[in-house]
Amino acid sequence: xxxxxxxxxxxxxxxxxxxxxxxxxxxxxxxxxxxxxxxxxxxxxxxxxxxxxxxxxxxxxxxxxxxxxxxxxxxxxxxxxxxxxxxxxxxxxxxxxxxxxxxxxxxxxxxxxxxxxxxxxxxxxxxxxxxxxxxxxxxxxxxxxxxxxxxxxxxxxxxxxxxxxxxxxxxxxxxxxxxxxxxxxxxxxxxxxxxxxxxxxxxxxxxxxxxxxxxxxxxxxxxxxxxxxxxxxxxxxxxxxxxxxxxxxxxxxxxxxxxxxxxxxxxxxxxxxxxxxxxxxxxxxxxxxxxx
Amino acid sequence: xxxxxxxxxxxxxxxxxxxxxxxxxxxxxxxxxxxxxxxxxxxxxxxxxxxxxxxxxxxxxxxxxxxxxxxxxxxxxxxxxxxxxxxxxxxxxxxxxxxxxxxxxxxxxxxxxxxxxxxxxxxxxxxxxxxxxxxxxxxxxxxxxxxxxxxxxxxxxxxxxxxxxxxxxxxxxxxxxxxxxxxxxxxxxxxxxxxxxxxxxxxxxxxxxxxxxxxxxxxxxxxxxxxxxxxxxxxxxxxxxxxxxxxxxxxxxxxxxxxxxxxxxxxxxxxxxxxxxxxxxxxxxxxxxxxxxxxxxxxxxxxxxxxxxxxxxxxxxxxxxxxxxxxxxxxxxxxxxxxxxxxxxxxxxxxxxxxxxxxxxxxxxxxxxxxxxxxxxxxxxxxxxxxxxxxxxxxxx
Ligand SMILES: Cc1ncc(C[n+]2csc(CCOP(=O)(O)OP(=O)(O)O)c2C)c(N)n1
Ligand code: SF4
Ligand SMILES: [Mg+2]
Numbered sequence: 001x002x003x004x005x006x007x008x009x010x011x012x013x014x015x016x017x018x019x020x021x022x023x024x025x026x027x028x029x030x031x032x033x034x035x036x037x038x039x040x041x042x043x044x045x046x047x048x049x050x051x052x053x054x055x056x057x058x059x060x061x062x063x064x065x066x067x068x069x070x071x072x073x074x075x076x077x078x079x080x081x082x083x084x085x086x087x088x089x090x091x092x093x094x095x096x097x098x099x100x101x102x103x104x105x106x107x108x109x110x111x112x113x114x115x116x117x118x119x120x121x122x123x124x125x126x127x128x129x130x131x132x133x134x135x136x137x138x139x140x141x142x143x144x145x146x147x148x149x150x151x152x153x154x155x156x157x158x159x160x161x162x163x164x165x166x167x168x169x170x171x172x173x174x175x176x177x178x179x180x181x182x183x184x185x186x187x188x189x190x191x192x193x194x195x196x197x198x199x200x201x202x203x204x205x206x207x208x209x210x211x212x213x214x215x216x217x218x219x220x221x222x223x224x225x226x227x228x229x230x231x232x233x234x235x236x237x238x239x240x241x242x243x244x245x246x247x248x249x250x251x252x253x254x255x256x257x258x259x260x261x262x263x264x265x266x267x268x269x270x271x272x273x274x275x276x277x278x279x280x281x282x283x284x285x286x287x288x289x290x291x292x
Numbered sequence: 293x294x295x296x297x298x299x300x301x302x303x304x305x306x307x308x309x310x311x312x313x314x315x316x317x318x319x320x321x322x323x324x325x326x327x328x329x330x331x332x333x334x335x336x337x338x339x340x341x342x343x344x345x346x347x348x349x350x351x352x353x354x355x356x357x358x359x360x361x362x363x364x365x366x367x368x369x370x371x372x373x374x375x376x377x378x379x380x381x382x383x384x385x386x387x388x389x390x391x392x393x394x395x396x397x398x399x400x401x402x403x404x405x406x407x408x409x410x411x412x413x414x415x416x417x418x419x420x421x422x423x424x425x426x427x428x429x430x431x432x433x434x435x436x437x438x439x440x441x442x443x444x445x446x447x448x449x450x451x452x453x454x455x456x457x458x459x460x461x462x463x464x465x466x467x468x469x470x471x472x473x474x475x476x477x478x479x480x481x482x483x484x485x486x487x488x489x490x491x492x493x494x495x496x497x498x499x500x501x502x503x504x505x506x507x508x509x510x511x512x513x514x515x516x517x518x519x520x521x522x523x524x525x526x527x528x529x530x531x532x533x534x535x536x537x538x539x540x541x542x543x544x545x546x547x548x549x550x551x552x553x554x555x556x557x558x559x560x561x562x563x564x565x566x567x568x569x570x571x572x573x574x575x576x577x578x579x580x581x582x583x584x585x586x587x588x589x590x591x592x593x594x595x596x597x598x599x600x601x602x603x604x605x606x607x608x609x610x611x612x613x614x615x616x617x618x619x620x621x622x623x624x625x626x627x628x629x630x631x632x633x634x635x636x637x638x639x640x641x642x643x644x645x646x647x648x649x650x651x652x653x654x655x656x657x658x659x660x661x662x663x664x665x666x667x668x669x670x671x672x673x674x675x676x677x678x679x680x681x682x683x684x685x686x687x688x689x
Contacts, residue, residue: 065488
């Protein structure tokens with residue numbers, strides 16, 4: 001049964017007030033995600049907006065134990081927490097690594113790949129705001145083509161984004177899912193499911209960022225939804241190797257996809273995109289959807 | 293029980309006897325057989341540790357950092373480029389005040405590639421806030437691993453146990469394996485009162501501001517600078533702890549007793565050769581020969597390199613006529629780091645011995661006992677005053 005707003009747990013695992021920007025997609029998924037994760041969990045967090053959002057010493061926004069670790073080490077650190085819990089017979093306690101797209105797709109991918117290959121028992125959540133936001137909007141491996149960042153200025157990023165869930169799928173994980181900050185209940189259910197599974201689980205969460213994407217904070221949810229409705233970001237699960245579209249993406253068909261320009265037009269980061277680039281991105285989306 | 297085994301096996305045996313709970317390591321010559329031995333112990337059920345065969349040294353120390361933060365006794369080991377690859381984590385481990393023990397099987401660093409022994413790897417990590425101990429033989433390797441856990445856990449500072457690659461790691465020597473029950477008596481199981489635990493949530497290693505800051509109850513909490521100052525203070529205090537642990541070890545095992553400087557015939561010596569690691573045993577031969585010639589000489593092996601035992605250096609060397617400092621590492625652009633440390637400690641002493649600095653054995657260049665003898669003799673005869681000059685011996689230019 002899918003969770004609804006009526007049966008979502010009331011228990012709040014983050015304190016009111018944190019250092020995220022107004023309208024931050026991360027603060028939505030963090031609040032809802034922690035509800036799904038539950039209190040008997042240890043978090044592992046590398047430098048990212050989440051580090052700052054969680055508070056500056058001696059004040060913390062989260063009520064869960066949290067280990068802040070170096071940028072490249074997230075998945076290895078999660079491995080270490082799991083190993084220590086096992087060594088001490090504290091296996092009921094779960095471990096969740098929560099990192100940004102830079103910490104996942106770029107500097108942390110070696111440790112993540114190693115942990116996946118070893119099948120370490122934790123959930124890894126990547127919140128994808130599609131750039132290095134904490135350091136002031138530089139390109140990352142998941143920054144989409146054409147996007148303006150401070151290191152892809154004027155003409156935007158030339159390369160396509162890295163498909164991290166596909167890389168994770170190549171590791172043969174039991175569970176991989178995508179989610180979106182604009183569909184928090186879907187996120188909640190997927191995290192719940194992942195927490196009940198053994199081995200390494202990976203979730204990739206599309207996370208609108210008003211400061212880095214250039215839109216009014218009030219549109220965060222709307223923009224996240226547009227990404228799904230235009231088919232540029234898809235919600236799916238790969239469970240024991242089996243792929244299926246989920247939630248709003250399941251209801252979409254190629255003919256129902258909104259034009260991708262509806263999504264691009266909402267954010268200033270796409271303003272350097274040229275007509276031919278847009279056409280090629282649109283064609284790519286259709287090609288992807290034709291294969292679903 | 294006495295065995296004849298390699299230095300790496302001595303280290304692995306110490307790790308096993310310490311009932312280490314989490315081990316993570318990545319192979320690199322000459323540390324590799326240590327890692328292999330530990331995985332063998334675990335696979336055969338001779339040890340109940342979690343052994344994590346990570347994909348890099350950076351991850352090896354990351355695993356240890358996280359496992360130690362979660363309250364487990366942890367161990368890793370590496371050499372040379374492996375140590376350099378984990379350097380970010382080396383700093384992190386001491387900053388986070390985690391009692392991790394790591395063996396550094398000393399090897400020269402690239403480029404160009406070398407797999408042979410010198411001390412440049414651990415020397416380059418000197419200022420990370422770790423305790424650095426040097427072992428000179430197989431027994432010391434095993435014993436130092438046990439002592440290292442105890443010191444680390446008492447002061448919440450990680451410890452590197454350094455020993456010479458190949459010369460010790462791959463050579464076979466007799467040593468005693470202590471009884472498990474004696475080790476258990478010496479080293480209680482690890483418990484941490486600030487571990488990661490959902491019952492008592494803590495946010496560890498958060499961003500910390502330049503200035504002190506009140507918590508939600510209005511109590512002032514330290515800033516980054518206070519936290520780092522504490523590390524320095526506790527490192528200095530750990531000198532006493534190192535001594536206490538050494539004495540306690542001696543009380544149970546009847547071995548050891550010189551945790552700072554291990555002296556050979558230094559009591560009445562006028563001239564003392566100073567070095568670290570297995571070289572100090574080679575120098576004993578040199579000293580014996582010079583004594584036969586009627587020279588009053590001795591050799592001092594520095595066992596604890598960080599924190600640097602300044603007072604022990606002053607006590608050992610003030611009143612001597614001369615020091616001949618032999619080193620397998622260099623602070624490029626300056627001089628041998630041990631030379632810097634020793635002369636700095638002696639600066640405040642009225643009657644300072646002269647000190648000469650020789651660099652040798654870099655990248656495993658063979659150290660000939662005859663060369664040591666000639667150099668020592670030359671230094672004594674020259675009677676030079678302090679010349680800040682670093683000479684390399686064994687060079688073939
Ligand atoms: C080894 C290392 N290199 C660089 C940095 C600087 N740094 C901190 S956070 C960050 C970007 C984080 O990006 P991402 O993972 O996408 O998270 P976001 O800030 O977008 O939430 C960078 C480059 C660092 N902390 N450590
Ligand atoms: S920069 Fe973006 S991701 Fe970071 S806190 Fe602000 S809105 Fe959130
Ligand atoms: Mg990011």
